[in-house]
Amino acid sequence: MLKVGVLGAGHLGKIHIQQWQEIEGVELVGFYDPSDVQAASTISQYQVPRYTDLDALIAAVDAIDIVAPTTSHYELAKRCLLSGKHLFIEKPLAHNLEEGKELVKLVKEANVKCQIGHVERYNPAFLALGDINVQPMFIEAHRLAQFNPRGTDVSVIFDLMIHDIDIVLCLVKSPVKRISASGVSVLSENADIANARIEFDNGCVANLTSSRISLKKMRKVRLFQRDAYIGIDFLEKKTEIIRLKDTDVPEGMMDFPIEVGNGEKKIISVQMPEVSNLNAIRTELEEFASAIVNNKPVRVSVLDGYHAMDVAHQILKKMSLHNEMHNV
Template identity: 50%
Template sequence: MLKIGLIGVGHLGKIHLKCIRLAREAYDLVGIYDSDKELAKRVADDYHTTAFPSLEALIAAVEVVDVVTPTSTHFAVVKAALEGDSHVFVEKPLTETLDEARELIDLSRRSGKLVQVGHVERFNPALLALGDVPVQPYFIEAHRLAMFNPRGTDVSVILDLMIHDLDIVLKLANDEVAEVRASGVAVLSNTPDIVNARLEFRNGAVANLTASRVSLKNMRKVRLFQRDAYISLDLLEKESQVVRLFNPGATDLPEQGQQFPLETPRGPRIIHVDQPASGPVNAIQMELESLAASIRDNRPAAVSIEDGYRALELAQRIAEAVAENQARMPDPLS
């Protein structure tokens, strides 16, 4: 087992603490640290662990740190952990700035220590259920809508919510973004609360993403359209549906699922509809356990620090596009 310490015991930190306990075959929880010493003591008492007096003391006592602190602190905490010879799990987004992220990438490579970024949707059962289904989308549509919650409004909806789908889209499209167009509005906070972005990839694929934290209902859906296939992912309900077209008599037609004949301008085809199942998982526990496996097997992290950088870079490009678009809009109060 790897000795692990948790840094940050707020709302999400407590969830991580429970998941570390569940991952008992992978980790031995050594203790916790939080800049709020009274909170750290209360949580340590509740969870029967040790509250360390300083960040440095905790890092010195462990092999892995789990960083669940405000984004503004990620750079300093992760840097201290890497310099202290620890592997790192850090919640998304990786850092506040690209310069900070680049410095951490360099430090991670020089230290030989892994950094995994907490893009937890990579471990959503709806996405995991795709398994070996071939994915080469020409068009991607993503909607991530949430009811307003003051927690998280210290950053724009791009870093708060959309960044989840940016990571998924970058993974599925597997290409570089050539062009970004975006618009957004600050409705209830001082930063954009609803943003729409259109991404064009070098290979011609297009992604259209909308993120809102001022909606009347929650929604987390991703739809992929590709040649002879449509894939729908409901990340909230953790369900997926794959609709594919096959030629009659095709040898690769899956046995499971439903089949329907269809006449098309290109001749008769078979519609195959499948809802691949992936059993319920604890996504946070799973991502923490995946880091332990990567350390043990000496292989890259499932969501590498470079992945975290790419999502952050794209988020900043979208934020810049939103700002440019707002600058062109007339001020209704002038």
């Protein structure tokens, strides 16, 4: 039985606690949260023991799930890693790049499993791509949300865009060449809407837009590559793949011919891969537990988390420079 402890019992922490209680082969030993109010409501809802001594909880488990505020990720993770515990850290990995770099080093030294909670990697619509060969040359991502005061202590880059940054870095296997960005604060002290353009060494360009002051919600990524378009709707859990094929390829149920010029004809083939009805948070936690028990690699490594953080900080820097130039 894998023994797990949770650090943080806020909104997301409670969701993690609920999921851990239902995962087979796992014993949720307890949770730690300095807030008596959060702790009381958690105990009332889930009847899970509260530890007021952090080191006692760390000592009692095999793995720790950190769902605390980002500013505390580094200190909490460091204590766990120095005790040799496996770690799940909710995104982003750390508060700044120096802390993130140190955690990458500590994970390697501790030789433990460490997974970062970039949950969109487990979105059923993204998983529906399966083994499809994805080689995008242009990516368009829109992540729009209605205003919610929770999360406005950070820029929309770390609140929302970081999800798409991780997805893009996962899909484009090439170093980042150039970044440009702009953003404005509207209802909070930090940027509430932002746009970033990421250019890669292989020629791929990703255009990311995130807003937390929209009237409607949207979480879509569109991929364009040679002879194919792939649309992923993370909100509606839908995936579509549209390909150009030669006319001598047998037609399918959703194929139709078009003329592409000079009398040449092609077939437009529309595929809608089956999207499973799974809980993304439950799946990422189950896979993390399985990686520990079966000694397998995690899907979202500490390095993945660091790279997403790195690009996010570069975007923030470019936004600041852009704003300074236009405020002169």
